[in-house]
Amino acid sequence: MTTAPALLPATARVYVAGHRGLVGSAVARHLAAEGHEVITRTRAELDLREPGPTARMLRDTRPDVLVLAAAKVGGIMANSTYPVEFLEDNLRIQLSVLAGAHAADVDRLLFLGSSCIYPKHADQPIREDALLTGALEPTNEPYALAKIAGIGQVRSYRRQYGRRWISAMPTNLYGPGDNFDPETSHVLPGLLRRFHEAVAAGSEEVLLWGSGTPRREFLHSDDLARACVALLRAYDGPDPVNVGCGEDVTIAELAALVAEVTGFTGRVVWDTSRPDGTPRKLLDVGRLRKLGFEPSVALADGVRDTYRWWLGHKDS
Numbered sequence: 035m036t037t038a039p040a041l042l043p044a045t046a047r048v049y050v051a052g053h054r055g056l057v058g059s060a061v062a063r064h065l066a067a068e069g070h071e072v073i074t075r076t077r078a079e080l081d082l083r084e085p086g087p088t089a090r091m092l093r094d095t096r097p098d099v100l101v102l103a104a105a106k107v108g109g110i111m112a113n114s115t116y117p118v119e120f121l122e123d124n125l126r127i128q129l130s131v132l133a134g135a136h137a138a139d140v141d142r143l144l145f146l147g148s149s150c151i152y153p154k155h156a157d158q159p160i161r162e163d164a165l166l167t168g169a170l171e172p173t174n175e176p177y178a179l180a181k182i183a184g185i186g187q188v189r190s191y192r193r194q195y196g197r198r199w200i201s202a203m204p205t206n207l208y209g210p211g212d213n214f215d216p217e218t219s220h221v222l223p224g225l226l227r228r229f230h231e232a233v234a235a236g237s238e239e240v241l242l243w244g245s246g247t248p249r250r251e252f253l254h255s256d257d258l259a260r261a262c263v264a265l266l267r268a269y270d271g272p273d274p275v276n277v278g279c280g281e282d283v284t285i286a287e288l289a290a291l292v293a294e295v296t297g298f299t300g301r302v303v304w305d306t307s308r309p310d311g312t313p314r315k316l317l318d319v320g321r322l323r324k325l326g327f328e329p330s331v332a333l334a335d336g337v338r339d340t341y342r343w344w345l346g347h348k349d350s
């Protein structure tokens with residue numbers, strides 16, 4: 035009787051696509067710390083939207099495992115302002131990377147989607163089977179559609195070719211290496227920067243977006259990386275797996291925490307001309323917990339750690 039090879043052999047060579055990003059850098063760090071050879075290419079070396087060069091690189095390097103953490107990513111305003119890039123760049127990256135990985139016989143592949151693939155008014159906490167049961171949140175529908183297509187690609191390669199490929203759906207992420215641009219970032223780095231600059235300028239007031247009432251769940255990128263490794267090691271099924279911490283906060287509560295961390299004591303004013311986005315997207319993380327994963331970074335610690343990182347890097 036032959037047994038299937040281990041899902042993540044200790045000697046596996048792993049290509050981390052997007053290794054300079056928030057997620058890719060954390061995943062690459064964790065895999066390297068566990069002794070894996072990590073293969074990387076910068077965007078200047080390889081534009082993953084291009085199928086020919088992507089297929090050639092994969093054929094030449096022959097990774098055993100691929101983590102797709104390269105994508106067009108951004109906060110609510112970036113998604114609303116550049117819907118074409120959020121749809122097309124992501125579709126193109128997914129098409130060229132997955133087809134190239136199949137041609138290069140990559141045994142294990144982890145595709146990263148996002149909690150925004152679920153319907154805007156899904157029951158909370160959101161289970162994986164809520165996928166495709168209702169209308170999406172308009173501010174990020176193009177991005178969500180590309181990510182839903184990616185889940186479909188993974189499932190199709192599994193069904194037609196027996197590939198041991200999987201999909202993970204992370205909640206909102208943050209950590210060292212995040213994007214702190216005030217217009218295109220996600221809320222957490224955006225708030226750290228706004229509050230920091232208000233303190234530096236001696237301002238009494240900080241202007242934040244929306245109403246402050248939407249709820250979001252935040253996971254540190256180190257926890258996400260640990261979850262990715264756990265999934266590669268233990269999971270081999272067609273359904274996506276939610277990755278979160280199981281708790282959420284309102285944006286107003288997050289603002290209070292960031293004010294405390296940055297030392298801001300003034301007033302918060304809400305700019306309701308900016309979108310709120312989805313009212314709530316707390317993930318049901320039961321499936322991930324069954325694999326033995328528990329997050330280890332508390333939000334307050336993670337925010338402090340990310341603020342420290344940014345203070346050390348903001349001028350470089």
Ligand SMILES: NC(=O)C1=CN([C@@H]2O[C@H](COP(=O)(O)OP(=O)(O)OC[C@H]3O[C@@H](n4cnc5c(N)ncnc54)[C@H](OP(=O)(O)O)[C@@H]3O)[C@@H](O)[C@H]2O)C=CC1
Pocket residue numbers: 051052053054055056057058076077078080081082083102103104105106107127146147148149203204205206207208211212213220
């Ligand atoms: N951040 C979050 O809150 C969440 C992220 N995710 C998912 O996690 C994954 C990683 O996101 P995150 O790390 O935050 O994103 P980042 O923007 O931090 O990193 C994305 C990486 O992809 C690379 N990249 C983008 N386009 C191309 C391209 N055409 N060719 C080659 N490389 C490219 C970027 O390269 P360069 O550095 O050169 O720009 C960057 O290294 C994505 O799939 C995202 O959807 C899911 C849920 C939440």
Ligand SMILES: C[C@H]1O[C@H](OP(=O)(O)OP(=O)(O)OC[C@H]2O[C@@H](n3cnc4c(=O)[nH]c(N)nc43)[C@H](O)[C@@H]2O)[C@@H](O)[C@@H](O)C1=O
Pocket residue numbers: 108109110111113148149150174177178205206207216218219220221222224225228242243244245248250285308309310311312
């Ligand atoms: C990860 C996830 O990220 C995005 O969805 P989002 O969760 O809505 O994104 P966000 O982090 O940008 O905002 C969260 C909330 O925070 C409020 N908010 C207040 N003040 C600021 C602020 O200064 N910046 C930002 N960005 N938001 C702010 C903002 O109005 C909103 O109510 C999509 O890309 C989606 O596709 C996706 O996958």
